[in-house]
Amino acid sequence: MLSVISRVADLAMAVLGALLAAALAAGEFVWLGDVERTLLGFSCVLTIMTFPALGIYQSWRGKPVYDLLLRATFAWLLVESAGVLLTFSIHRADSLSRGWLAYWAACTVGLLIVSKALVHTTLKLLRREGFNQKTVAIIGSAPYATFLIEQMRGRPDAGFSPVCVFDPAASHAAMEGDALLGVRIERDFGLLAEHVRERAVRELWLALPISQEPTIHRIVTEFRDDFVNVRFIPDVRSLSFFGHAVVDLLGVPAINLAASPITDVKVLPKRVFDRVFAACVLVALAPLLAAIAIGVKLSSPGPVFFRQRRKGIDGREFRIYKFRSMRVHHEAAGQITQAQRGDRRVTKIGAFLRRTSLDELPQFINVLKGEMSVVGPRPHALEHDDIYKDLVKGYMHRYRIKPGITGWAQVNGFRGETDRIEKMSGRVKLDLYYMQHWTFGLDMKIVAMTLWKGFAGANAY
Known part of the structure; x- marks a missing residue:
């Protein structure tokens, strides 16, 4: 029923958009001409065919609204x-107003966005209040069932309500009591089937390992004639650092166990922001950059920039740029000594640059070249990568995305020297959190926090 209403509403938005566009183009309310009405009618028919094909009328329960x-x-x-192509084919394009077409596109898109966002928000609010719920029965082990129940209760706006848990492999002693987090436990398959049918349970989630194929087949066979959604949700939490997105690979569904959680489509605003922001910073701060370069050159013999090989996205190496803050020195091959408090290698102007993070400004050149991002995990020296990749779980997964000038770890206090494994572990944990929960809005929040808190830090020396 909701799908039918949505289709009618979308057609209404197209018609209303056409009328608003005509009024805007003419400066007053006017009726549509013959060609406009023909185009509107054809577009409505095409809408009925195109919108469902693009998945617009599927259930968006628990899914991000921006995708819709x-x-x-x-x-x-x-x-x-x-x-428009149709009007060209019937040689009536000269009768169409380009202004009306532009207004129609803008008005209809705006109306569709507002109406769908309003409906999505309203449904979320209703679900939070306990309405429009889908009851769920979980078949799986107690630990994973507990995780799924917590996920459902943590997202009440998704509208999933757990009503039953069945563990086919558990003994009576393995599941204490008659409830799991307040959800009824069934230990007999026959009673489970009866409960699902009596309560009209709409969702059956199979939280089972693939090795239990006979059990999965039994359940699917049992409910093949019931109108219940049977979903297979394998427990792969221990195998992946990121969300387990299902992707289409050569027409076959595949679960990403270790892959970048930020897809090319989602990352487009981030890429545009990086290039524009980097260019603006370099142009706006050109006088400051020139002054710092002169100061570095006068502070001690050596180049203005310090360049060092670092790993970028997918482990591709690049040379990172910084203002040189130390006197030129040589270290043993394969050894990198981090700057420490009171380090004699640091020049006077270098100490100021490091304390204020001004030595990092040339990295906007790396951003402009596409080697880095404004926000992301900080890249470390290759020698440190070799040390920590075996000591800190998930360390190398940070390089699944572009490294950044600032990041979630940095705005949460993890800056400067990592002289203990605990410091690096804390930094990596926050980096992985950022990757798991990335949104363009989170990037903007980190940029704002960086500007608000300033670039100086107690651990930067």
Whole structure:
């Protein structure tokens, strides 16, 4: 029923958008001409075919709304473009106002975004209040069932309500009591099937290992004639540092166990922001950069920039730029000594640059070259990578995305020297958290926190 209402609403938005566009183009309310009405009718028919094909009317329960809005925007632009091509094919394009077409695209996209965002938000609020719930029965071990129950209760706006847990491999002693986090426990398969049918349970989640194929087959066979969604949710938490996204690989569904959680489509705003922000910083701070360069050159003999090989995305090496803050010196091959408090190698101007993080400004050149991002895990010297990759769990997974000038770890106090494994572990933990929960909004928050807190730090020396 909701899907039908959504389709009717989208057609209404297209019609309303066309009328608003005509009023904006003419400066007053006017009816659509013959060509506009023909194009509108064709677009409505194409909307009925195109929107479902792009998954707009699927259930968006528990899914990000921005994905829905992007799909709706793309779908309408595709529909209108197809309509314009039709007018060319019947040689009526000269009768169409380009202004009206532009207004129609903008008005309809705006109306679709507002209406869908409003509906999505309203449904989330209703679900938070206990309405529009989908009851869920979980079949799996107690630890993983507990995890799924906590996930459902942590996201009440998704509208999933656990009502039953069944562990086919557990003994009576393995699951104490008759409830798990307040959710009823069934130990008999027959009673489970009866409970699912009596309570009209709509979701059956199989939280089982793939090795239990006979059990999975039995459950699917048992409920093949019931209108219940049977979903297989394998427990792969211990195998991956990131979310277990299901991707299409040669037409076959695959679960990412160790892959970048930030896809190319999602990362597009980040890429645009990086290049624009880096260019603006370099241009705006050009006088300051020139003054620092002169100061570094006068402080001690040697080059203005310190360049060092670091790992970038997917382990690709690049040379990172910094203002030189130490006197030129040589170290044994394969050895890197981190700067310490009172380090005699640091020049006077270098100490100031390091304390204020001004020595990091040339890294915006790396950002402009596409080797780094404004926000991301900080890259370390290759020698440190060789040391910590075997000591800190998940250390090398930080390089699944571009390294950054600032990051979630830095704004949470993990800056400067990592003289203990505990410090590096804390930094890596925050970096992995950032990667798991990345959004463009989180990037903007980190940039704002960096500017608010300043670039200086007690651990920077």
